[in-house]
Amino acid sequence: MLNSVIQANPLREGLGSRTAPESCTLVIFGATGDLTHRKLIPALYNLAADGTLPPAMSVVGFARRDKTDDGFRGELREAARKFSRQGINEELWTSFATMISYHRSEFHDITGYESLAKRLDTLDATMGTRGNRLFYLAAAPDQFEVILENLRKSGLNQGKNGGWARVIVEKPFGTDLPSARHLNDLVEDAFPEADTYRIDHYLGKETAQNIMVLRFANALFEAMWNARYIDHVQITASEPLGVEGRAGYYDKSGALRDMVQNHLLQLLCLTAMEPPTGLDADAIRDEKVKVLRSLRPLEGAEVAKHVIRGQYGAGAINGKRVAAYRDEANVDPESATETFVALQINVDNWRWAGVPFFVRVGKRLPKGGTEIAVHFKSVPPVLFKATGEAVDDNVLVIRIQPDEGISLRMSAKMPGASLRIEPVRMDFHYGTSFGKATPEAYERLLLDAMSGDPTLFARRDEVEQAWKFVDAIHKAWAESSEDLNFYASGSWGPAEAEDLIKRHGATWRRL
Ligand SMILES: NC(=O)c1ccc[n+]([C@@H]2O[C@H](COP(=O)([O-])OP(=O)(O)OC[C@H]3O[C@@H](n4cnc5c(N)ncnc54)[C@H](OP(=O)(O)O)[C@@H]3O)[C@@H](O)[C@H]2O)c1
Numbered sequence: 001m002l003n004s005v006i007q008a009n010p011l012r013e014g015l016g017s018r019t020a021p022e023s024c025t026l027v028i029f030g031a032t033g034d035l036t037h038r039k040l041i042p043a044l045y046n047l048a049a050d051g052t053l054p055p056a057m058s059v060v061g062f063a064r065r066d067k068t069d070d071g072f073r074g075e076l077r078e079a080a081r082k083f084s085r086q087g088i089n090e091e092l093w094t095s096f097a098t099m100i101s102y103h104r105s106e107f108h109d110i111t112g113y114e115s116l117a118k119r120l121d122t123l124d125a126t127m128g129t130r131g132n133r134l135f136y137l138a139a140a141p142d143q144f145e146v147i148l149e150n151l152r153k154s155g156l157n158q159g160k161n162g163g164w165a166r167v168i169v170e171k172p173f174g175t176d177l178p179s180a181r182h183l184n185d186l187v188e189d190a191f192p193e194a195d196t197y198r199i200d201h202y203l204g205k206e207t208a209q210n211i212m213v214l215r216f217a218n219a220l221f222e223a224m225w226n227a228r229y230i231d232h233v234q235i236t237a238s239e240p241l242g243v244e245g246r247a248g249y250y251d252k253s254g255a256l257r258d259m260v261q262n263h264l265l266q267l268l269c270l271t272a273m274e275p276p277t278g279l280d281a282d283a284i285r286d287e288k289v290k291v292l293r294s295l296r297p298l299e300g301a302e303v304a305k306h307v308i309r310g311q312y313g314a315g316a317i318n319g320k321r322v323a324a325y326r327d328e329a330n331v332d333p334e335s336a337t338e339t340f341v342a343l344q345i346n347v348d349n350w351r352w353a354g355v356p357f358f359v360r361v362g363k364r365l366p367k368g369g370t371e372i373a374v375h376f377k378s379v380p381p382v383l384f385k386a387t388g389e390a391v392d393d394n395v396l397v398i399r400i401q402p403d404e405g406i407s408l409r410m411s412a413k414m415p416g417a418s419l420r421i422e423p424v425r426m427d428f429h430y431g432t433s434f435g436k437a438t439p440e441a442y443e444r445l446l447l448d449a450m451s452g453d454p455t456l457f458a459r460r461d462e463v464e465q466a467w468k469f470v471d472a473i474h475k476a477w478a479e480s481s482e483d484l485n486f487y488a489s490g491s492w493g494p495a496e497a498e499d500l501i502k503r504h505g506a507t508w509r510r511l
Pocket residue numbers: 029030031032033034035036038062063064065105106107108137138139140141143170171172
């Protein structure tokens with residue numbers, strides 16, 4: 001049992017229902033890796049600090065390097081100190097660390113899973129974790145197959161004594177539709193869909209969850225959320241960072257696979273979907289899949305017209321010179337990998353007929369941020385025309401990160417004797433409005449998996465449908481790399497991306 005310093009968990013209010021995380025053992029495959037240090041352990045520690053962990057819990061780190069439990073805990077303590085959103089409290093850490101242990105094994109060694117099974121039985125008896133097992137695949141994707149196979153062969157894919165067994169699979173979930181299907185089949189051989197949790201950490205972000213509340217709990221917005229009132233939608237994810245240490249992965253992936261197939265299409269789905277019949281996981285995911293099925297395919301010649309790809313050249317970020325993508329370590333000097341992509345996506349259904357969704361993502365852009373901007377149609381150019389005053393359109397901006405919040409641009413009369421119209425903003429900031437820090441996405445997602453709530457995880461058909469859309473673009477790109485555009489680091493991407501949105505009579509927002 002957790003030490004008394006950690007409070008018992010209160011019931012947690014989920015998106016759908018009030019659920020509580022259940023006592024369990026979390027086994028992390030790849031526990032000495034970056035994700036565990038930077039995200040998973042800080043998230044678990046924060047949950048412990050907030051008193052939201054289940055009543056009994058243990059964490060077993062699985063990796064191949066030789067380590068003692070104490071050595072492993074010491075490394076994680078450093079990671080939590082560095083990456084936890086609230087720093088660490090020594091007393092709480094000491095109490096939290098008692099639930100952590102290390103299990104050394106190679107992923108391919110079945111005996112390591114057999115000894116793990118025995119260890120989990122002991123933990124059930126000593127920690128009260130009730131035969132419930134949550135397996136987190138925080139390893140390289142090419143290791144997923146062997147881990148899943150060994151979990152199945154060792155019987156670990158079943159809970160013990162009436163308990164459950166669930167699996168969390170990290171991104172990337174495949175590299176195209178065939179590989180995603182193959183991975184889905186492998187997962188399905190070991191775990192039923194209901195026990196499979198495919199991470200898309202954007203869905204765990206508070207503002208992403210708020211999209212549904214904003215739309216369906218406010219008559220003001222939902223009444224206007226359609227082609228009659230909305231001119232277009234812009235979804236942007238920009239970052240000043242380059243490829244950093246991830247070139248090996250990124251050069252094979254590119255922005256479309258890395259960001260659009262998962263995170264940005266998920267944001268598009270939440271923005272465009274119809275009201276679900278309920279707040280349960282399948283009702284919501286059914287509606288998201290319908291959006292994905294309604295995306296007008298971008299194929300053949302349509303790709304060059306509606307998709308702009310770019311790669312960063314040398315330039316300056318915050319006054320500092322940075323190298324071109326092709327000059328980065330471990331990048332092919334002739335690489336045609338896109339570090340920027342802008343797309344015009346059409347959702348061919350009744351609600352969105354004629355409303356383009358402009359989606360853009362890029363590295364080495366001047367500023368970092370992710371947002372959805374809903375641009376409303378112009379008012380009839382009648383009343384204020386004679387005054388010569390320009391009236392800006394209303395724009396509703398949902399800021400996913402950083403400074404999570406929502407703002408609405410409106411027109412207002414400037415004080416004074418003459419009629420001057422200026423844009424003003426109504427702003428809501430999570431940080432100040434609720435007076436508490438928003439939890440990290442991984443905190444929410446880990447709790448949901450412990451509670452058996454897959455609402456914020458991608459379902460098999462969502463993942464496959466999104467790959468189908470993205471694969472068609474890759475197919476066209478594979479036939480020619482002529483349309484790869486270069487942009488200077490520190491700029492907002494290639495000029496062709498500006499032309500794409502200009503054709504609709506709009507311009508990209510500057511974040
Ligand atoms: N890092 C992130 O911020 C991030 C973000 C999003 C998604 N992801 C995804 O999360 C997953 C993990 O990423 P990561 O950055 O944490 O990877 P990483 O730092 O390379 O860590 C890999 C882990 O796997 C273990 N491992 C490798 N081969 C093994 C083997 N044969 N047997 C046993 N253990 C083995 C390593 O253990 P040893 O140390 O013992 O070798 C290490 O613990 C990937 O799927 C990645 O795409 C990561």
